[in-house]
Amino acid sequence: xxxxxxxxxxxxxxxxxxxxxxxxxxxxxxxxxxxxxxxxxxxxxxxxxxxxxxxxxxxxxxxxxxxxxxxxxxxxxxxxxxxxxxxxxxxxxxxxxxxxxxxxxxxxxxxxxxxxxxxxxxxxxxxxxxxxxxxxxxxxxxxxxxxxxxxxxxxxxxxxxxxxxxxxxxxxxxxxxxxxxxxxxxxxxxxxxxxxxxxxxxxxxxxxxxxxxxxxxxxxxxxxxxxxxxxxxxxxxxxxxxxxxxxxxxxxxxxxxxxxxxxxxxxxxxxxxxxxxxxxxxxxxxxxxxxxxxxxxxx
Amino acid sequence: xxxxxxxxxxxxxxxxxxxxxxxxxxxxxxxxxxxxxxxxxxxxxxxxxxxxxxxxxxxxxxxxxxxxxxxxxxxxxxxxxxxxxxxxxxxxxxxxxxxxxxxxxxxxxxxxxxxxxxxxxxxxxxxxxxxxxxxxxxxxxxxxxxxxxxxxxxxxxxxxxxxxxxxxxxxxxxxxxxxxxxxxxxxxxxxxxxxxxxxxxxxxxxxxxxxxxxxxxxxxxxxxxxxxxxxxxxxxxxxxxxxxxxxxxxxxxxxxxxxxxxxxxxxxxxxxxxxxxxxxxxxxxxxxxxxxxxxxxxxxxxxxxxxxxxxxxxxxxxxxxxxxxxxxxxxxxxxx
Numbered sequence: 001x002x003x004x005x006x007x008x009x010x011x012x013x014x015x016x017x018x019x020x021x022x023x024x025x026x027x028x029x030x031x032x033x034x035x036x037x038x039x040x041x042x043x044x045x046x047x048x049x050x051x052x053x054x055x056x057x058x059x060x061x062x063x064x065x066x067x068x069x070x071x072x073x074x075x076x077x078x079x080x081x082x083x084x085x086x087x088x089x090x091x092x093x094x095x096x097x098x099x100x101x102x103x104x105x106x107x108x109x110x111x112x113x114x115x116x117x118x119x120x121x122x123x124x125x126x127x128x129x130x131x132x133x134x135x136x137x138x139x140x141x142x143x144x145x146x147x148x149x150x151x152x153x154x155x156x157x158x159x160x161x162x163x164x165x166x167x168x169x170x171x172x173x174x175x176x177x178x179x180x181x182x183x184x185x186x187x188x189x190x191x192x193x194x195x196x197x198x199x200x201x202x203x204x205x206x207x208x209x210x211x212x213x214x215x216x217x218x219x220x221x222x223x224x225x226x227x228x229x230x231x232x233x234x235x236x237x238x239x240x241x242x243x244x245x246x247x248x249x250x251x252x253x254x255x256x257x258x259x260x261x262x263x264x265x266x267x268x269x270x271x272x273x274x275x276x277x278x279x280x281x282x283x284x285x286x287x288x289x290x291x292x293x294x295x296x297x298x299x
Numbered sequence: 300x301x302x303x304x305x306x307x308x309x310x311x312x313x314x315x316x317x318x319x320x321x322x323x324x325x326x327x328x329x330x331x332x333x334x335x336x337x338x339x340x341x342x343x344x345x346x347x348x349x350x351x352x353x354x355x356x357x358x359x360x361x362x363x364x365x366x367x368x369x370x371x372x373x374x375x376x377x378x379x380x381x382x383x384x385x386x387x388x389x390x391x392x393x394x395x396x397x398x399x400x401x402x403x404x405x406x407x408x409x410x411x412x413x414x415x416x417x418x419x420x421x422x423x424x425x426x427x428x429x430x431x432x433x434x435x436x437x438x439x440x441x442x443x444x445x446x447x448x449x450x451x452x453x454x455x456x457x458x459x460x461x462x463x464x465x466x467x468x469x470x471x472x473x474x475x476x477x478x479x480x481x482x483x484x485x486x487x488x489x490x491x492x493x494x495x496x497x498x499x500x501x502x503x504x505x506x507x508x509x510x511x512x513x514x515x516x517x518x519x520x521x522x523x524x525x526x527x528x529x530x531x532x533x534x535x536x537x538x539x540x541x542x543x544x545x546x547x548x549x550x551x552x553x554x555x556x557x558x559x560x561x562x563x564x565x566x567x568x569x570x571x572x573x574x575x576x577x578x579x580x581x582x583x584x585x586x587x588x589x590x591x592x593x594x595x596x597x598x599x600x601x602x603x604x605x606x607x608x609x610x611x612x613x614x615x616x617x618x619x620x621x622x623x624x625x626x627x628x629x630x631x632x633x634x635x
Contacts, residue, residue: 004375005609007498007617010382010394010631011624171368232364239370272370276398277378 006277016251016282018289028055028070035068043069077103077177077201079155083146084186086172086199087157089136095129097136099144102177102201105154109136113147113158115165141167143197143205163187167197169230170207171242175249177202181256188257192264193237198255206241208234240267243275244284251285258295262288367555367562374606376557379498381617383506385632391507394632395499398559399489401433402496404481404503408510410524411478413469421468422478423457425450427496433488442485449483449496452584456497456542456573459581463504463541471515474522479507490560493571497544498614504541505618508533542573542581543614545607547599549589554599556606570599574607576615 017024028034034046034053042048045057046068055061057072079085079101090106091098097109111124111132136142143164144157159165177200180186186198189209197205208230230238244263248255266287270280365372377398386392389405396402411422427449429442436442457463468477481503483496511532514525548558548569555562558569568589573582583600585591591599621628 004372005606005613006376006378007613008378008380009617009621010380011621011629013380013631229363232366235364235366236370239366239368242368243370273372273375276369276371 008278014278014282016278016285018251018253018285025060027058027073028061029058030056034061034070039066041067043067045070045072071178073178074176075178077101078153079103079107079146079149079201081146081149083200084143084197085146085155085157085201086141086143086167086197086203086205087201089138089140089142092133092136092138095124095132097132099142099157101155101157101199102174102203103153103155105152107146107155107157109142109144109157109159113156113160115160115162136166141172141205143167143199167205167207170195170205171238173204173206173242173245175202175204175245175255179249179252179255180204181254181259183256188260190241190257190261190264192241192261193234194241196241196257196260198257204245204255206238206245208238236272240264240272240275243267243272247275247281247284248288250281253285253289259288259292262291266291369559371557373553373555374602376494376610377559379495381498381502381614381621382631383502383618383621385630390509391503391505393499393502393506395495395502397489397491397495397498397557399487400491400495401485401487401489402492402499403484403486404496404499405484406503406507407480407482408507409478409480410470410475413473413476415473417465418473419469420465421476423454423463423465423468423481424478425453425457425481425483425500427483427485429485433485437485445492446485448586449492452493452544452571452573452582453481453497453500455582455584456544457581461540461579462573462575462581464537467536468509470512470524471517471522474517475515475524477509479504488560490563491546491557493544493546494557494610497542497573498610501538501541501543501614502618504536505538507536509536539615540575540577540579542575542579543607543610545572545574545603545610546570547572547603549591549595549599552595554595554602556602570596570603572600572603572607574604574611576608576611578604578608580604580607 032055034055036052038051040053042053045055045059046053047056048054053068055070057070059070059072061068061070085101085107087099087101087107089097090100095111098106099109101107111128114135116124116128116135142159144159145161145164146155147158148156150156180198180200180202182200186200188196188198190196193209195207195209199205241260241264244267245255245260248259248263253259263284266284267275267280274280275284367373371377379395379397381393381395383391383393385394385403386405390408391406392404394401394403413420413422427446429437429446431438431442433442468479470476481500483500485492485496511527511534512524513527516523545556546558546569547554547556548562548566550562550566554570558566566587566589568585568587568591570583570585570591572580574580580600
C-alpha cells in the first residue's frame with residue numbers, strides 16, 4: 001500500500017514569504033504605536049491613544065500627505081461599484097435575494113436587477129415574484145457585478161448581462177480579497193482548458209471551458225448540470241488550477257490571469273496531490289515570481 | 300409553456316403581457332424570438348435544478364474516477380503538521396493542523412480516588428470545546444452537541460483495556476489514582492474533526508509527564524502522598540496502544556478518507572473506526588443519517604483498519620523524530 005498519510009513537524013515549517021526585490025514591508029500589530037509626533041491625521045485602522053497614533057488592525061501603514069492609515073492584511077471585502085463578485089445565495093426574500101459575498105453584511109440582488117426571460121424591458125409581475133426560488137434558490141452560486149454601495153457598506157448587485165448569472169459545475173476557491181488584482185476583465189478563458197472568474201471579493205470560480213460560444217454559456221440561468229459529466233482530463237486541470245491558486249494565495253502573491261497561468265505551467269512537474277504539500281507550493285510560487293519579474297524587465 | 304417553446308401559438312401567461320404588447324419596436328419579430336430562446340434556457344434550468352444536487356455531482360465524480368476536487372485519491376490524507384509541548388502550563392499538550400482544521404489539546408493531571416469497581420485503574424476524562432472562532436455555528440451552545448459527540452467517541456475508543464492501560468495511573472490501590480483531564484480545543488474547522496482530534500490526543504498523551512510519587516502513607520482514613528520535589532522527576536505514559544480514529548465518509552457508493560468540509564456536507568453517512576497500532580479495532584460507530592449495506596460496511600471497515608495502521612505508524616515516526624531533537628527544541632506554536 002502506498003504511503004498516503006503525511007505528518008510533518010512544526011520544526012519543518014517553511015517560511016513562505018516571497019519578497020519582491022526590496023525587503024518585506026513593516027507590519028504593525030494592533031495596539032502598536034505608529035507615530036508619536038502630532039500633526040498627523042487619523043485614518044482607517046488607527047486610533048489616538050494619549051496623543052500617539054496607534055494601529056487598531058494588523059497590517060501595513062500607508063501615508064497620504066498628513067493622513068496615516070493602516071491597511072489590514074486580512075479583511076472582509078469592501079465593495080466598489082463595478083467590481084465583479086462571485087457569491088452564494090443565502091436567502092430568498094420579497095423581491096430580492098440575499099447573497100453572501102464575503103463582505104461584512106450580506107449583499108442584495110434585486111429581482112429587478114436580474115435578466116428574466118422575456119428580455120430587458122419587461123415588467124416584473126407578481127408571478128415572477130412567486131417564481132423567484134425557481135430562478136435562484138438558497139445555496140446557488142452566482143457571478144454578478146456591484147451596482148451600488150449603500151451607506152452601511154452593504155452592496156446591491158446586478159446580473160443584467162449575459163456574462164453574469166448562475167454558475168453550474170465547477171470549483172469555488174476562497175482567498176483573501178486583497179490578493180485579487182483589479183484588472184479590466186475578471187473572466188478568463190485560460191489556455192490550459194478552464195474558465196476562471198476572479199471575483200474581487202476573493203471568491204474564485206473555476207469551471208470547465210464551455211464549448212459553443214460564451215453567450216448562453218455562463219450567463220442567465222442556464223445550469224447545465226444534467227449535461228454530460230465533466231471528463232477526467234478537465235477535472236484534473238481544474239484540480240491543478242485550484243491547488244495553484246491556493247499555493248499563490250498561501251505565499252500572498254497577487255492573483256491574475258498571468259500569475260495563475262505561470263503557476264499552472266510551473267506546477268506541471270508535480271502530481272496534483274503533491275501541490276498540497278508546502279515545499280512544492282513554495283517552489284512553484286518562487287518560480288512564478290521569477291517569471292513575472294523577468295517579464296516586467298522585458299517590458 | 301412547452302407549447303410556446305416548441306413553436307406553438309399559446310403564449311405562456313407570464314409572457315402574455317409582453318407578447319401582446321403593441322409593436323413599439325420595428326424589429327418585433329426578432330424580439331419575440333429572443334424571448335422564446337431565453338425562455339427555453341430558463342425551462343432547461345428549472346428542469347435541471349431539480350435533476351441533480353451538488354452532492355450527487357460529487358458522488359458521480361468520485362464514483363467513476365478516483366479523483367477528488369483537490370487532486371487526491373479516495374484514500375489520501377491531506378498533509379498534517381504536529382507539535383507537542385506547546386502549552387507550558389499543561390502536563391502534556393499537542394497541536395495538530397490538518398489543512399484548515401486546527402486542534403489544540405492539553406492534558407492536566409490531578410489526584411483522585413479510583414472507582415470502587417476498578418480499584419487498580421486511574422481515570423481519564425475528555426472534554427471538547429468547540430470555539431466559536433472555528434465556525435459561527437459554534438456560537439453560544441451551538442458546538443455543544445458536536446463536542447459531546449467527539450468526547451464520547453474518544454471515551455469509547457479508549458475504554459478498552461487493550462487500547463490504553465489505565466493501571467499505570469494507579470497510585471495506591473483502591474485509594475488514590477491519577478486523573479487525566481484531556482481538554483481539546485477546536486480552533487478551526489476544515490473537515491475531518493474526528494481523525495484530527497484523535498491524533499492530537501494521542502500526541503498530547505505521548506507528551507504527558509505524570510509526577511512520580513515518592514511515598515504514600517495511610518493515616519487512618521486519609522492518605523498522605525509525597526511527590527518528588529524535582530518537577531522534572533516524572534514518568535511517561537505508554538501510548539503505543541492508544542487508538543486513532545479513521546473517518547470513512549460515504550459519498551455515493553464509495554468511501555473517502557479525510558473528507559474536506561465540502562465533502563462532509565455531500566455525504567449522509569460516515570463510519571468512524573478506532574484502530575490501534577496492532578490493527579486492533581477498539582470501537583466502530585456511524586455518524587450521519589444515511590445507511591450502509593452490510594457488504595459495503597465490511598469492506599469499509601477493512602479499508603479503515605488498513606489506513607488506521609498507516610496513520611498510527613506515521614504518527615509514531617513523527618513523534619519519535621520530534622523527540623530526537625532533544626530538550627533544546629524550539630517551540631514554534633502558532634507563529635510562522
